[in-house]
Amino acid sequence: MSAWDDWVPGFTRTAATRVMTAERMRWYADALETCSSGVDEPVIAEPNIHTDDEFAQANGLPARVSDGMISTNWISTLLTELFGDGYLVGGSLRTRFVKPIFVDEGIDVVLRVVNRERGEDGFERLVLDVECVKGDGSVATGGAATVTLR
Amino acid sequence: MSDLEVGDHLGPLDQVVSAFLVREYAHAVEEASERHQGVAIVATPTLMHAFKKRLMEHACPLGVGPTARMHLVYDAVCHRPIPGGTTVVLAAEITGRYEKRGRERMEATFEVRDKTTGEAYMTYYDTTLLSYRSNA
Numbered sequence: 001m002s003a004w005d006d007w008v009p010g011f012t013r014t015a016a017t018r019v020m021t022a023e024r025m026r027w028y029a030d031a032l033e034t035c036s037s038g039v040d041e042p043v044i045a046e047p048n049i050h051t052d053d054e055f056a057q058a059n060g061l062p063a064r065v066s067d068g069m070i071s072t073n074w075i076s077t078l079l080t081e082l083f084g085d086g087y088l089v090g091g092s093l094r095t096r097f098v099k100p101i102f103v104d105e106g107i108d109v110v111l112r113v114v115n116r117e118r119g120e121d122g123f124e125r126l127v128l129d130v131e132c133v134k135g136d137g138s139v140a141t142g143g144a145a146t147v148t149l150r
Numbered sequence: 151m152s153d154l155e156v157g158d159h160l161g162p163l164d165q166v167v168s169a170f171l172v173r174e175y176a177h178a179v180e181e182a183s184e185r186h187q188g189v190a191i192v193a194t195p196t197l198m199h200a201f202k203k204r205l206m207e208h209a210c211p212l213g214v215g216p217t218a219r220m221h222l223v224y225d226a227v228c229h230r231p232i233p234g235g236t237t238v239v240l241a242a243e244i245t246g247r248y249e250k251r252g253r254e255r256m257e258a259t260f261e262v263r264d265k266t267t268g269e270a271y272m273t274y275y276d277t278t279l280l281s282y283r284s285n286a
Contacts, residue, residue: 024180031178035200036207040170049220069199072224073179076196080183087228088195094225094275143224 004149007113007126015078015109020066020101025050028070061100068097071132071141074109079130079145082111086148095130095143107140108133114144124149151210151219152280154244154256160209161241164265165201167193169234175200192231198274199224202260205240222255223277229270237265246277254280 029045037043049056049065056064072095079087087093101107115127125148132141175197176186186194232238239262246257260274 027178031175032200032203035171035175035197036203038165038204040168042174068221069196069224070179073181073194073196076194077179077181080181080185080194084185085231088192088231089228090230092225092227093195094223096223097221 004124007149008116009113011113013078013082013111015074017106017108018074020070020103020105020107022064022103024070025064025066025103028067028073032067032069063102065100065102068095068141071095071097071101071107071109074107074132075111075130075141075143075145078109078111079147083147084150086150087145089148091145091147093130093143093145095141097140098142099134099138099140101132101134101140105140106135111145119148151206151213154210154247156244156247158244159241160205160243160258161239163205163208163240165204165238165240165262167197167232167234167236167238171200172197172234191234193234195226195228195231195272196224197232198226198260198262198272201238201240201262202242202258202274202276205242205260209242219281220279221276222279223275225275225277227273229272232262232271238262238271239265245275256280 029051033043033045045051047055049059050067053063076093110131110133112129113126114129118124128145130143130145131139134140169191172191172193173187176194181194242258242260244258248255257277262272263270
């Protein structure tokens with residue numbers, strides 16, 4: 001019996017629902033500015049489409065929208081929790097930002113096994129469909145990931 | 151940034167992946183594991199997105215252009231985790247620029263390598279909408 005016995009094509013794993021809050025958008029906006037600044041000091045992001053409704057509306061959006069990397073991070077975190085080095089060493093993640101996520105929308109991260117096969121190195125690999133799904137069932141972020149079962 | 155062309159090279163640019171940056175990013179995305187917030191930490195793969203931003207801003211000091219960009223695709227291959235404290239070299243090439251549904255898109259491939267050994271940590275393929283507005 002292996003921990004991965006259930007992970008066959010069609011198997012689905014859904015994480016607990018998270019709500020996209022204005023705070024989460026702000027945390028990410030500030031972290032992005034901090035980590036791209038080139039120095040080890042916290043930076044507060046200037047108003048942008050992820051932090052400011054008026055700025056977003058001036059750029060043709062109805063309101064501030066989540067940075068797509070937040071939902072991507074939620075997928076990436078779940079992959080790390082489940083597969084560890086099977087994702088971090090030789091794995092991959094591709095996400096496409098299909099629909100904007102607005103403040104207070106609930107998001108489910110869903111992983112679905114598409115393929116499972118053994119590689120030349122003897123390890124089994126999974127190809128997964130990955131999605132962040134809104135409360136109305138529509139996909140906000142979609143894509144694919146590959147991981148190794150170690 | 152809006153005047154970048156296919157074939158343009160960005161970098162190389164040194165980046166210290168400090169424990170501060172690793173923890174700051176992990177904290178912001180609620181990645182609470184010891185792997186990213188403990189002592190012997192490694193960077194979350196998605197920290198690459200911040201390094202992309204730094205390299206783009208370094209290469210294009212005049213800014214993004216007249217309107218807000220919109221990130222469309224994150225596509226990263228994790229060769230191995232980046233340990234906290236490592237100095238890496240960031241580099242990129244613009245690989246595509248085209249119009250779709252009346253809006254211009256740009257594709258770029260980024261590489262993150264160890265400054266000392268040259269070994270690859272990540273390869274990142276990025277697609278960005280240069281202007282969210284269709285009439286900009």
